[in-house]
Amino acid sequence: MKRSKVWDAVFLAPCIFALIMVVLIPFVQGVSFSLTDWNGVRSEIHYVGFDNYKDMFNSVEFLYSFRITLLYTLINVIMVNIVAFLLALLVTSRVRGKNLYRAAFFVPNLIGGIVLGYTWQFMFNDFFTAIGKSLGIGWMSSSMIANKNLVLLAMSIVNTWQYAGYIMLIFVAGIQSTSQEVMEAATVDGASYIQRVVKILIPMIASSFTISLFLTITNSFKAFDLNVALTNGGPSMRFMGSVVKSSQLLALTIYNKSITSKELAKGQAMSVVFFLMLVVFSLLQVYISKKREVEA
Amino acid sequence: MRKFIATLLALVLALGLVPTMAEDLNITLFHNKVEIAEPLQAFAKLYSDKTEGVTVNIETLGGGADYSGNLTAKLTAESMPDIFVIEGDGDYKLWQEYVTDLSDEKWNEETTLAYKDPEGKVVGFPVSIEGFGLGYNVELLKKADVDPATLTTFTALKEAFEKIDGMKGELGLDSVVSMGASVAGGTWWVAGHHNFSIYLGGGLDFEDTSIIDMFNKGEIDEERLNDYAKYVQLLFQFSDREVTTNGTYDDQLAAFVNKKAAFIHQGNWIDPSLAKMNVDFEYDYISHPFNDKQEHKGLYLFAPSFYVVNSKNTPEKIQAAKDFLEFLVFSEEGADYMVNGAGMVPAFANVTLQPSGGFSKALVHANAEGGNHGVFFGKLPPGTGQDILAPIFDLFAQDPSDENMNYFIEDIKGAAKTVSEKQ
Incomplete structure (x- = not known):
């Protein structure tokens, strides 16, 4: 069988078909629904122009949700990457049983977000508080996810626990692909371990950082299942004079707007803005990181 | 090929x-x-x-x-x-x-x-007739020497709560009431649907929809709302904060079954769950006496x-x-x-079997007696209970102070306005 354009097309077809069906068409539909007043069920639809977008930027719920999504992403990106990098250093060092560690750190990533959410809800509400109470540690005897100031941090802790093992693998691959000679030469020249890591290893695996940052940013922005199961948006707090759910991230806000409150068009408008925001952040981040990468 | x-x-x-x-x-x-x-x-x-x-x-x-x-x-x-x-x-x-x-x-x-x-x-x-009132543990109230038949006004209930609260150690209680209002724990509907129905239909004739009709138009009966807010405050003040703001449905029921709370804010649908949790005491309903303007005896019934x-x-x-x-x-x-x-x-007259659960029996009795109140949260637009009212109750439950009660009143008024814009 000779390679030809026809065969190229045949092999590409399933992928393109899927992409069109589950990405392209829904995207176009979504954008057009955001310009209507559709509730998601009715067959009657009216065109309302950009009203949904105007309402959205006046909605305290949306503004708050937008803000904490950014904050959550920031906390997450820092925590996940630092923890993952440290784990990667650990499992590539000469420590005993490193293969076991590699597997163990990766396992949480295999658990689904909903299961994880309910498990950690129990940990925060019952387990940690029980320890706190029996040892008489004040700050530990009340649940972190019942405190509006700590709930985002609690979510980040769970997310880090789950996701760091996955990012660790990317760093491990990066570290293993660097040449040992450079490191050995530096050792001979008398560079300390910290110096070697900061001055040599990190620049050499900059491409791993690009990938990891990209993955953690998009992953945190899109957080949904963990959010639903762990906090469902609670506890409530007051923001700009209105009552908002203190841990309701953007994806959950969109879901509640479109599905629970049956204002699908308004939810769609939020999704479009959400999409644009993700595109901008991702491109910006890749652009900046690429500039700093060392051609190894 | x-x-x-x-x-x-x-x-x-x-x-x-x-x-x-x-x-x-x-x-x-x-x-x-x-x-x-x-x-x-x-x-x-x-x-x-x-x-x-x-x-x-x-x-x-x-x-x-x-x-x-x-x-x-x-x-x-x-x-x-x-x-x-x-x-x-x-x-x-x-x-x-x-x-x-x-x-x-x-x-x-x-x-x-x-x-x-x-x-x-x-x-x-x-599907059925359901209903709720304020559930109580018959034995515990007897021990505390409180006659449930007298708890028909806000003042009487408040005094009883204070009395029982003072005897918590003696009775082995964590709190007087087991209440749910948690967004995180998923008990928001206890407050956002059922408790709020007390404002919408409490003390009124069974089919009187005047308050809910007003609410959907963005209007509020101020005096009624003030009384209602005080009642919500009372329930929150005498409940276990952990259960109310962070507990699950199971936590709320467990507090009542394990005799850690003398009252529970739940409907007769918990009868099978209580039986499953091996409840070993008699329990019954009083009404929700949210003000002193009348004697509250009816339960809240609905399909x-x-x-x-x-x-x-x-x-x-x-x-x-x-x-x-x-x-x-x-x-x-x-x-x-x-x-x-x-x-x-x-909900069918030809079925003559009697239910065995304590709360369901109370409903059958109340239904025969008459003088009950309607439950109208179903007349609110979709998502109102979960997305608009639930966070308001959750926030008030975190700290039911007088200052926050005023915020609560303003928030409910705001909710009415939001709801009216959706219609």
């Missing part, structure tokens, strides 16, 4: 044909009462075994979960159930294209609680949900669904399932 493809296609076609041969008519009932999932499943199986050519499948969704959202998802996935649940006007408006006219069904003669569309056609089969038959379906399936509902009302098995299996209070 061509032959191979031809064979493959033929095979696919053949496989596609196989399951359509000689198969039962499958009827799916999708409901939202996890408490009755098991008995309902058993009843459906019994009916399927008994009825040739029809299989009834039950799909269940938990109480805190978003039923309407899941139904939308099923619609989008083109797996709309044949019988589904609506909970009132809000849902009806949403799903009106999917409901079948049930006016000619025989069971209409046995009930007054069926759901009627604005033109008066019956479209919803009342909380209605089965509707999906109209965008084949005539055979619609008929099979109707037959299933008829069997539910007019067979001994149906009555046994409703009363003994599910612990429900049937």
